[in-house]
Amino acid sequence: MKGFIIKDPNTLVLSELPNDSSDLVSTSKVRITKSLITLADLLRYRGEIETKDIVLGSSGIGVISETDSNLLDIEKGKHVYVDSKKECGKCFNCVNDKKWLCSDMLIAGEDYNGFLSDFISISPEKIYPLPESVSDFDALFIDQISLALTIIDKLNIQKGDYVSIIGANNFANILAQIMIYYQAVPIVASNNYEDIQNAKDCGIYYTLDEQANWQKEIAGITSGRMAQKVVYISDCDIPIQKAFSVASVNATVIYTGKTIKSSAVSFNQAVKKQLEISCINVGFGNISSSINLLANNAVNLSKLKLNTCKFDEIPAMFEKLSKEYDEKGYINETIVEMI
Numbered sequence: 001m002k003g004f005i006i007k008d009p010n011t012l013v014l015s016e017l018p019n020d021s022s023d024l025v026s027t028s029k030v031r032i033t034k035s036l037i038t039l040a041d042l043l044r045y046r047g048e049i050e051t052k053d054i055v056l057g058s059s060g061i062g063v064i065s066e067t068d069s070n071l072l073d074i075e076k077g078k079h080v081y082v083d084s085k086k087e088c089g090k091c092f093n094c095v096n097d098k099k100w101l102c103s104d105m106l107i108a109g110e111d112y113n114g115f116l117s118d119f120i121s122i123s124p125e126k127i128y129p130l131p132e133s134v135s136d137f138d139a140l141f142i143d144q145i146s147l148a149l150t151i152i153d154k155l156n157i158q159k160g161d162y163v164s165i166i167g168a169n170n171f172a173n174i175l176a177q178i179m180i181y182y183q184a185v186p187i188v189a190s191n192n193y194e195d196i197q198n199a200k201d202c203g204i205y206y207t208l209d210e211q212a213n214w215q216k217e218i219a220g221i222t223s224g225r226m227a228q229k230v231v232y233i234s235d236c237d238i239p240i241q242k243a244f245s246v247a248s249v250n251a252t253v254i255y256t257g258k259t260i261k262s263s264a265v266s267f268n269q270a271v272k273k274q275l276e277i278s279c280i281n282v283g284f285g286n287i288s289s290s291i292n293l294l295a296n297n298a299v300n301l302s303k304l305k306l307n308t309c310k311f312d313e314i315p316a317m318f319e320k321l322s323k324e325y326d327e328k329g330y331i332n333e334t335i336v337e338m339i
């Protein structure tokens with residue numbers, strides 16, 4: 001097994017990886033075929049988010065190359081999605097058989113070796129066989145769909161609900177499309193012109209760009225009620241006050257994003273409006289539902305803004321993305337064709 005490990009900021013080294021499956025009762029080996037480079041990966045590479053000497057990449061798809069012969073449903077050659085989360089096994093909830101409430105969930109590419117490697121060894125319970133109707137490309141976004149479903153659950157989305165989404169990256173487009181599938185009405189706002197165009201291309205009807213007065217427009221769309229449900233995507237670098245400003249009194253505001261950077265935030269408006277703020281950045285327990293949504297074509301991922309590269313081009317791609325980030329303040333996610 002080999003993968004690109006971060007040694008120092010801006011340095012990736014192709015390294016032999018130890019087989020870290022010794023603590024598992026049963027393991028399967030997966031040949032990674034596709035993985036995704038995200039903004040969080042880039043910020044770790046740049047040293048802007050604290051990281052360990054690990055392989056980056058929090059989403060990966062592959063085929064089973066070795067497996068326990070007792071596991072009849074996971075046969076060799078099968079296309080699979082690999083869960084990017086592991087319970088810590090040590091916290092109060094883990095030791096009391098409530099793993100889904102783990103207070104220290106470990107994430108691939110953050111806490112342990114991620115998917116920018118040729119193979120991984122993993123417990124079979126973390127492997128989800130993909131139906132033929134779900135493409136490997138679509139399956140790469142199961143992690144993001146799962147997060148979207150967790151947010152939708154938390155907001156208790158009902159038919160006709162207006163949901164203001166502040167930020168318009170690929171994840172926002174996925175979230176908005178699933179909201180439409182559940183018959184809610186997303187309003188996507190961003191100060192990035194390209195992202196707003198992309199949201200329109202993805203079929204989002206209400207979009208607000210930098211020129212628009214978001215507060216006024218949302219008042220108009222909601223007949224003065226303002227948004228009772230708001231999702232703020234921290235990765236998009238929009239001041240959170242914008243999210244508070246479009247929220248109604250007692251609204252629920254979800255703070256989400258994969259790039260947790262320190263920031264100073266004033267909660268004045270939030271306190272005045274008595275907002276309920278929840279932080280969600282991991283989708284848990286929704287993988288099968290996410291695969292089902294893809295199988296039902298509930299979300300169209302073909303319009304997402306993406307780069308592509310090959311496995312041996314990963315270091316050069318990180319350099320390129322880093323330059324782009326310096327110039328524009330944002331990047332497109334990159335699909336890595338591993339073989």
Ligand SMILES: [Zn+2]
Pocket residue numbers: 087088089090091092093094101102103104105
């Ligand atoms: Zn735990």
